[in-house]
Amino acid sequence: MPVELPDLPFLPSSLQPHLSAEAVNRRQTIHRAYVEQVNASIAGTDLEHAGLEEILRQAQGKLFEAAAQAWNLGFQWQCLTSPRAGVEPGDALGQLITRHFGDSNRLREEFNRIAQSTDAPGWAWLVQHPDGTLGVVRSLHAATPLTGPGNPLLACDLWEHAYQTDYQQDRTRYLDGFWKLVNWTFVASLLR
Structure with a gap:
């Protein structure tokens, strides 16, 4: 099939x-x-x-x-999901984010820093490591954390075609919009 x-x-x-x-x-x-x-x-x-x-x-x-x-x-x-103002990760996911990043704003800052760390195409990810901790990683080109030990929780496409139509070359504005679309319910459902 x-x-x-x-x-x-x-x-x-x-x-x-x-x-x-x-x-x-x-x-x-x-x-x-x-x-x-x-x-x-x-x-x-x-x-x-x-x-x-x-x-x-x-x-x-x-x-x-x-x-x-x-x-x-x-x-x-x-x-991703329809934009909803003020929605933040809750319950177990929110607690993990607080434990590993301080709060969801610091998670966004770290995620954005990693996403902006190179001009090469690829992906930014929130992952859960085998020991249960959370981390932000970047994969270049077609690489994916699915083939490694980390459990992917959230992905952001950083290829130019992902943001060129709406944001031209402005990855910062694209990332700002991305955070307004995150489906935290889906992300939380992937926790191990």
Whole structure:
């Protein structure tokens, strides 16, 4: 069974004004291309009936890159929701954030610092380490923490196509908008 492009968990216009429907649709077109590339690469191989995570964990080279980008984009879509003013992480997630960063504002500052730390394309992640602690990491290009020991909780796409439509080259404004779209319920559901 081929890998399928997951449905968006929201309408493309529902992330406005922070991400336009045009930007969401552009990224979804890129996501579709990665899924199609994965399916073309696994046709007739032992991975033909594998799920995307299994493919990603076994793949190398161009197949890895396509599978990682497809997984990263699908994961990020789950991390986003319609903008809601004043929503903060609560319960166990909020306590962990306070313990490891001081508060959610300091988490955002650290996340933004890591996201701005290089001009190379990639991703910024909030992860939960095997010992239960939280951390912020950056992966370059198609790399993903899914293949390492950390448990991905939150992803932010830092490829230019993620913010060029709405923010041109202004990654700082893009990150400000990103924080207004974080689906803290989804993030909290991934805690181990």
